[in-house]
Amino acid sequence: MGEIVFTIGSKENFFEDVNLLASKWSREPRIVTLTGPAIRQAVTEKASALFIEEGLVVALLDPSKEVIRQIGAALLVLKERAGVIIYATSADAVLPSSLGVVRVDLEQEREKRIKERVLAAVRADGKKMSDKAFALLKERIRDEALMEGELAKLISYVGDKGVVEAKDVAAVVTEELHEQNLIALSDAMARRNKKEMLGILETLLGQGMNILAIHGFMTRYMGLLLQAKDREGLFGGVSDFGGFSRAFGKLKEDVDGVPLEKKHYLAFQKPFYAFNLVKASRKYTRQDLLSFLDMLARFDAKVKKGTRHDRASFEAGLLEV
16 A cells, blocks of 8 residues: 556556556455546545455546545545555546656556566476567467466477477467457357358468367357356347446456456456457357357367367367357
8 A cells, every 4th residue: 555556548448457456455456446426425435434445446547637636635545545546548647746646557567467477387387488489478468367378278288398489379379360260260150151160260270370279269259158148138238339338347246356267257358359249149049159168168078188180079079069
């Protein structure tokens, strides 16, 4: 405690960035996000409360200069008792020096955390990673929530090798340029277009993507679509991003704390990505998604038994669903 963190970002990344910054104070922060007219009253109440919940972090989104002036004294009290983040979406935002804010560069903060996590993971398995491999890994994984799962997959892929090299990262970690083809593959699955499915799979493999990376993406993507399908009631009448954003915030209320594997939860996706997931889920029936996940699970079981015919097994699974 004892300081106010100030950073500049975008509304689309607000929740992800705040969770990143909140870890400065607690491994399991209790984050309260405030915007608009609610800021003044809530900050004043928190600053004057007799007791503050453990791990509290208060995040203010785009507070106006007038509001900051009005709550300045309360912020100085609150920062000694809880974490305080002021998040602006405009580069023109300026805060009074009397608050003693600490300016944080989000990109530097992300890179530091990613490097620490990567080094800890490879060392725990008795391995090292080349500088080129780390640079490529950082380039391909833009969302920190995906890091843990991708690292586990990468370490499994290199097997007994002592050093993770750039070619290993290139083979296993899903590159963003592949994502459209992967989503197109799932759309072809929804239409049961077997010729198109095999054609897209051939394209992905021809681009150098490993079959395990394709399987990993499809498993996570189908799981997120199923969650979106199960929450159709929440988003049923929503067709625009603005309306979706208002409903999306309610999803986290149903999650008990912050899960370790955030990448598997719809509530912890970036809002616009989650919006596209909800739209995509409407192309499937719930039974379709369950069938696809069952096929992916059976393929996973075959791979773990040591099959040498991964591609043939995956193609057979696609043709079965």
